[in-house]
Amino acid sequence: MGLERLWVQPGMKVFGVDGEYIGQVKQVRERDFVVSRPRHRDLCIPRDAVREALTGEQRLELNVSSKEVDQMGWENEPFTPAGSTPSGQEAIAEGRTVADLMVQTLDVVTPDQLVRTVQTRLGGEARLSLIVVEGERPVGIVRWREIMGLAGENAERPVREFMVREFPHLTPSLTLAEALARLNEFGDRLSGIDYLPVVDEEGRLVGEVPAMALAHAEQRAVVVEEAADLGLRSGMTVVGAAGKKLGTVSELIRDTMTGELAGFTVAHGLLSRKHKRLTPEVIDRVEGDTVVLKIDAREFNLLADVEAQS
Secondary structure (H helix, E strand, C coil): CCCHHHHCCCCCEEECCCCCEEEEEEEECCCEEEEEECCEEEEEEEHHHEEEEEHHHCEEEECCCCCCHHHCCCECCCCCCCCCCCCHHHHHCCCCEHHHHCECCCCCECCCCEHHHHHHHHHHHCCCEEEEEECCEEEEEEEHHHHCCCCHHHHHCEHHHCCECCCCCECCCCEHHHHHHHHHHHHHHHCCCCEEEEECCCCCEEEEEEHHHHHCCCCCCCEECEECCCCEECCCEEECCCCCEEEEEEEEEECCCCCCEEEEEEEECHHHCEEEEECHHHEEEEECCEEEECCCHHHHHHCCCECCCC
């Protein structure tokens, strides 16, 4: 079985292997998902029963036929693998859990993928980090700030050489208080990570949770108009170390864990249609309405372009 079980989402239509409609996903849990059926009792279907997931069509296909689902023992009770018991935290948890904030993991990278490939993917998605997966298990997190300046031979190195290897192991049944306690154990080591992996009891990836949403349940925005700590603001002129104009500041991005400035986007090129994302470490100084960088125009041009965050 591949990674199809990761992509189960509420609202997806469920079909048997015979192509017959069964019902619609109304709830997704750690080991199973609940399917609502017209004029029939709900089914609690284990994730391992998913044969294929077509996310673009919002469609799931099971590895059993529509006529067999009622003989599988999936009615009423959630699926529990043999030899295991439901999580005690899940049974007694009060209030919101990680599952309430968990979202579908749309993109991951593998340890052997090249830095230049990950640079393009991070830039194209306007994210600060991506989860690194080996098999079905997260083994690290790669941050934009570690790889954004790599070029030439360094950009041909595998991302495993730059990924963060220690991170919180969150499960859907953890309460938000328990999850935050785990995050606090890592302190500033999570700086620059905007999404954290969520795993099942076997350590397999089942989703991700926005760090900002976890730390501030109602606060999700990371793009701001002004960064008071460095005096940066949108529209400022950006120049290289030799004084050549490179572009203008188009976006400021806050770190989702600390609230500090994590990066900024520079619009450049014809009609400022291209964008590059930089970290605060490349700033030499701010003079009035001008941001002076430590890198020159040649080094700036070597950086990969990204898509501006809307």
